[in-house]
Amino acid sequence: MGRGRHAGYDDQRGAILAxxxxxxATQGYSATSMNQVAEACGLSKAxxxxxxxxxxxxxxxxxxTHVERLQRIAMEAGETPGTAEDKLRTLIARLVEEYADAQDEHWVLTSEVRFLEAADRRRILDREREVVAAFARSVSVLRPxxxxxxxxKPLTMLLFGMVNWMFTWMKPDGALDxxxxxxxxxxxxxxxxxxxRDPRHHPTTIKETSP
Known part of the structure; x- marks a missing residue:
């Protein structure tokens, strides 16, 4: 029989991932060694x-792990009671709160997944699409x-654009957290x-002029 995991095993795995x-996030996947990870964690390489x-x-x-948390947020927010607007408000608030403590993970997700093998990268991208789809469904309920x-979906991507890059300009000691x-x-x-409005129904704003 194999040895059971010791108490705190999952916590240690989480600390290592962080x-x-x-x-x-700071020096890139390629430039980071396992020795550096071990040193940052205060662990031996073994x-x-x-x-x-x-x-x-x-x-x-x-x-x-990061995308799985986002999926769980989307699922739980969708199950909360209230109106469609209430659900979307909860969804956005939970997303912003998650990113507050996951800026490094988000950077890895957006910039370093290119180093994953095709099957693993596809798994991550499929999960991301599910998160986007959950937000898009909430948008479609409000504006069918x-x-x-x-x-x-394009409007959902604009929303993610607002949230995803907040960490690039928000200061940790700024007036707004x-x-x-x-x-x-x-x-x-x-x-x-x-x-x-549907862009197909927008009034024309550029008029042709004579040369």
Whole structure:
């Protein structure tokens, strides 16, 4: 019979992933060694290999775990009681809160997954698509006319564009933290969503002029 996992095994794995994500985000996956990860975790290299077989396993686990959390957020928010707007507000708030503590993981997800093998990269991308689809469904409930115009997904991607890159300009000691930003993002998106029109029906703004 194999040995059981010791108490705190999962916590240690999580701590290792967090340290590896920080290194991958700051200096890149290719430039990071297992020795550096072990040193950042305060572990021997032999102990590190007890948790993860190699650097590739770390990269995949960082990306997969992060996307799995996003999937869970989307699922749980969809099951909350309330109106369609309430559900979308919850969804956006939870997303912003998650990114507040996962900036390194998000950077790895957006910039370093290119180093994954095709099958593993496809798994991550499929999970990301499921998260986007969950948001797009919420948008389509609020504006079914935009769904008919195939705009739910593009609008969802605009929302992710707002949230995904907040960490590039938000200061850790700034006046606004992620908790304060969440309702601002939500109000901006929902307010703008109500104003969106099918571009096919927009009035022409550029008139032809004679040469």
């Amino acid at each position: 340290s590896a994500a920080r290194l991958f 102990t590190l290999y007890h948790y993860y077989r190699d650097k590739y396993a770390l990269l995949f686990s960082i990306a997969d 006319d935009l769904d008919e115009a195939a705009l739910s 992620h908790g304060a930003m969440a309702p601002l993002v939500t109000d901006l998106f929902l307010g703008g969503l109500q104003a969106v």
